Amino acid sequence: MGRPPCCDKIGVKKGPWTPEEDIMLVSYIQENGAGNWRAVPTNTGLLRCSKSCRLRWTNYLRPGIKRGNFSDHEEKMIIHLQALLGNRWAAIASYLPQRTDNDIKNHWNTHLKKKLKKQLQTDPNLKDDSFIASDKGQWERTLQTDIHMARKALCEALSLDKPTTTTTTDTTTITTTTTTTTSSDHDHHQQELLLMKPSNVDHQNGCYSYTAKPSVIPQQKQPSSYASSTENISRLLEGWMMSSTKNPEISSNQTNSETTRCSFNNKTAESSSSEGSSSAPFEQSFESLLIGFDSSTTATTTTRTTNTATTTMTTSSSVVQLFQDECKPDFEITMPSVAAAPLMLLEKWLFDEGAVQDHEDSLEISLEGTPELF
DNA sequence: AAACCTAACAACCGCCACGAG
DNA sequence: TCTCGTGGCGGTTGTTAGGTT
Numbered sequence: 063m064g065r066p067p068c069c070d071k072i073g074v075k076k077g078p079w080t081p082e083e084d085i086m087l088v089s090y091i092q093e094n095g096a097g098n099w100r101a102v103p104t105n106t107g108l109l110r111c112s113k114s115c116r117l118r119w120t121n122y123l124r125p126g127i128k129r130g131n132f133s134d135h136e137e138k139m140i141i142h143l144q145a146l147l148g149n150r151w152a153a154i155a156s157y158l159p160q161r162t163d164n165d166i167k168n169h170w171n172t173h174l175k176k177k178l179k180k181q182l183q184t185d186p187n188l189k190d191d192s193f194i195a196s197d198k199g200q201w202e203r204t205l206q207t208d209i210h211m212a213r214k215a216l217c218e219a220l221s222l223d224k225p226t227t228t229t230t231t232d233t234t235t236i237t238t239t240t241t242t243t244t245s246s247d248h249d250h251h252q253q254e255l256l257l258m259k260p261s262n263v264d265h266q267n268g269c270y271s272y273t274a275k276p277s278v279i280p281q282q283k284q285p286s287s288y289a290s291s292t293e294n295i296s297r298l299l300e301g302w303m304m305s306s307t308k309n310p311e312i313s314s315n316q317t318n319s320e321t322t323r324c325s326f327n328n329k330t331a332e333s334s335s336s337e338g339s340s341s342a343p344f345e346q347s348f349e350s351l352l353i354g355f356d357s358s359t360t361a362t363t364t365t366r367t368t369n370t371a372t373t374t375m376t377t378s379s380s381v382v383q384l385f386q387d388e389c390k391p392d393f394e395i396t397m398p399s400v401a402a403a404p405l406m407l408l409e410k411w412l413f414d415e416g417a418v419q420d421h422e423d424s425l426e427i428s429l430e431g432t433p434e435l436f
Numbered sequence: 437a438a439a440c441c442t443a444a445c446a447a448c449c450g451c452c453a454c455g456a457g
Numbered sequence: 458t459c460t461c462g463t464g465g466c467g468g469t470t471g472t473t474a475g476g477t478t
Contacts, residue, residue, distance in 0.1 A: 076448075098463090099463075099464070113449090120465095164447085
């Protein structure tokens with residue numbers, strides 16, 4: 063007897079998600095946070111497998127996901143990381159925080175693999191191994207250096223009581239604290255980290271800022287942690303509008319709800335640029351869904367003091383959990399162990415503009431044989 | 437205009453790791 | 458230590474849009 067399926071196969075819907083389903087899922091996660099996927103279908107009424115809900119969230123609806131064309135830099139990153147890590151897409155995706163592993167995997171399979179294959183065919187002298195090996199050496203050396211730096215930083219963090227490092231990058235702006243291993247410090251910093259929440263989300267540039275909120279954190283759910291999903295909802299509704307004209311399932315229902323859908327779509331479409339207002343009931347219900355989305359998206363700077371964090375120890379666990387769940391996939395801000403610290407630095411190094419630039423130089427060297435790839 | 441082909445991407449499936457009891 | 462539930466991950470398939478014949 064094998065393990066029972068994660069969900070009852072009977073009555074479970076498969077195939078593409080409809081906007082209605084997306085909205086149900088999003089609103090549920092907004093209310094309850096991501097996690098306990100098993101309960102999601104039950105609590106939302108979605109006729110979907112819990113795993114399907116999780117995948118839909120992580121691969122499509124999750125805040126901060128960048129879609130569309132991969133930049134040259136991203137492609138280079140993927141190629142090199144793939145050479146180093148193999149098909150460990152999740153690991154590769156951790157270096158491209160705005161991309162999902164699925165997205166990277168698809169891009170690799172549909173674009174990059176062919177590019178490389180073509181390149182290898184046109185230039186048989188270009189051996190994959192040598193290509194990887196030379197670069198790998200550079201990476202490993204840099205990794206060693208970073209581990210050393212990380213250890214040093216850790217030592218400093220342990221010796222100083224105000225461990226604060228600021229990471230500012232071109233693609234990601236994170237203000238965080240150095241994680242430590244001593245119990246008190248660790249807990250303290252963990253709590254500081256957990257109290258930070260996305261205060262500024264710039265999807266255009268993929269820029270996040272995290273700000274420790276003052277002590278006023280309600281006992282109940284914190285919808286604002288879904289603040290960055292406005293674009294996602296807007297996007298899915300755009301898809302809704304498009305698909306509604308051809309999706310029989312939806313178009314068949316296009317009767318009285320069509321107008322409200324249109325107006326909501328307009329609203330969400332413009333919501334990214336301005337604060338509009340409309341009286342459509344459907345829209346209002348969505349507005350309430352989006353409310354809490356945060357006012358802070360207009361903030362442009364990140365400010366954070368140690369005081370604010372230390373005075374907010376009464377945070378409800380749900381909030382903490384919610385934020386953990388929201389952020390972990392993107393930035394791994396909460397470091398469960400000291401072992402993650404070097405990784406953090408490595409990530410910092412990877413995304414640091416200067417470092418990337420420097421590193422790109424080395425990439426250029428190692429990619430000299432494949433200039434036409436890019 | 438229709439049939440066919442291909443690329444792109446969303447979603448599914450099965451396996452595995454991990455934590456709780 | 459074992460079992461079970463859950464979530465993560467990678468491989469694969471299915472669907473659809475766009476291009477070509």
